[in-house]
Amino acid sequence: MNIGTAAERSGVSAKMIRHYESIGLLPPAARTESGYRQYSDRDVHVLHFIKQARSLGFSIADIKALVDLWRNPRRSSARVKSLAQAHLDAVDARLAELKAIRKTLQNLITHCHGDERPDCPILDTLAAPNELPRQ
Amino acid sequence: MNIGTAAERSGVSAKMIRHYESIGLLPPAARTESGYRQYSDRDVHVLHFIKQARSLGFSIADIKALVDLWRNPRRSSARVKSLAQAHLDAVDARLAELKAIRKTLQNLITHCHGDERPDCPILDTLAAPNELPRQ
DNA sequence: GCTTGACCTTCCCACGATGGGAAGGTCGAC
DNA sequence: GTCGACCTTCCCATCGTGGGAAGGTCAAGC
DSSP states (O other), X not given: OOHHHXXXXXXXXXXXXXXXXXXXXXXXXEEOXXXXXXOOHHHHHHHHHHHHHHHTTOOHHHHHHHHHHHHOTTOOHHHHHHHXXXXXXXXXXXXXXXXXXXXHHHHHHHTOOOSSOSOOHHHHHHHSXXXXXXX | OOHHHHHHHHTOOHHHHHHHXXXXXXXXOEXXXXXXXXXXXXXXXXXXXXXXXXXXXXXXXXXXXXXXXXXXXXXXXXXXXXXXXXXXXXXXXXXXXXXXXXXXXXXXXXXXXXXSOSOOHHHHHHHSSSOOOOO
């Protein structure tokens, strides 16, 4: 099938499919005489794997490693688990960050009248010489 | 003072100070005869404001709006609050996303032996034809 | 006054992931 | 044959934060 069909069936855009091929995440596709890329059901399956991993927030580098492990019958699940754990740790770190940000924003918004007056605790806090309240 | 000192005192790198000037977030700095940028205490204060807003995750475009409001004695706090609320909404959306990702990852990791065997629920789930479990 | 290391300037490129769009070729239904 | 949909490659962009090259400036120390 052509790239458009592969894109539709996998959920990965044609643009990204070409890009993934260019960065080596995918092997070069088979081509017709006129240069059109040809994809098999197996290729669509790989693309779907990539899409799923992306939706879990894995980086392209991680996904490359995961695809390689998937392709290797001799892999150890320890390696997979290690990759997933490192990613989970990063997700947790980002969650903590956003929670702190959320808390500060929520507090600032609560104390802001939000009317026509110019005084505003949000601006005052941003302009204050000390660091933002972190808790 | 020179840009290095302004960077040190504001917590914003010299690179970013130059960048912010180039994108119009900062007005062009005064210059010496030899072309060195000169910054006042007031400039450092603005940079500090920018740094604080960045640490709260506001985009450069939002920060530009916030700085303009800060500079405008006739601003309404409603406008400030609206910007902050929109940003908080975006933070909340991202938090929800990461939480869902975390949950899925956590579940997959829990069911993975993480040993030398090749069978792995993480890879199996990524390769499965249906969408990832979302709850 | 000269030396030299730190600092400054502009410019170009890069990162990561996902595009938009231009220019030109191919395909297949009608 | 026509024509709209699809395909190709190539170049650029987004967003925020850099690295580094090439060359100029500053001022402490000798």
